[in-house]
Amino acid sequence: MQKPKLKRKYIQNDLFKAGPHTSLNACVGTNGGPYNFGDYSTGYFEAGKRLSKSILEDNWYADVLVYPLVFTYRHAIELGIKHLGSMIPKIYDDKSKIKFTHDLEDNWKTVRTYLERDKNFGGRDLVKQINKILRDFLHIDPTGEAFRYPIARVGSAFLQDTSIINIEIFAKTMIYVAETFEYWFDMVDEYWVAKCEVEHHS
Secondary structure, rough: OOOOOOOOOOOOOOOOOOOOHHHHHOOOOOOOOOOOOOHHHHHHHHHHHHHHHHHHHHOOOHHHHOOOOOOOOHHHHHHHHHHHHHHHHOOOOOOOOOOOOHHHHHHHHHHHHHHOHHHHHHHHHHHHHHHHHHHHHHHHOOOOOOOOOEEEOOOOEEEOOOOOOHHHHHHHHHHHHHHHHHHHHHHHHHHHHHHHHHHHHH
């Protein structure tokens, strides 16, 4: 006789729980997942896009909203690179080589070699354009902390040599980056499905 499946008990509290407006109940964990780096990256890119739109429509708090805006997009990029780094090597029967650091370069170096290998990922010119944007990010915020905190652990203030960040220019560039990563995610999914089908029939 088969044992009855027990209903999973989810952890909730007064802050993190289901509410009466079901369309606003976000499904997380195994209740909709499992989610991966790519899903998280997509969420952060979308959050950045919505925050950009809000600031462009009402720039009253632009001087302080720039910090969560830039950090949100930087985190989206970091997660996107980690997603590509965990998936693309598998397509070529290589082991995933992602490093669990916040340094964009650590994983980008590996991912870039795979992206340049196949024209279906957009070719060297596209990779070069994204690489330039990442270099600009690292030039202003090499550690990923400049838009998270006003002061470094050693006590020095961040962004002392940077005086102006135009949110419109930044937001337009990030839309391009988001679209590029979305394209790369789609290509990885296509390759992965094709690979699984070939292996299934062989």
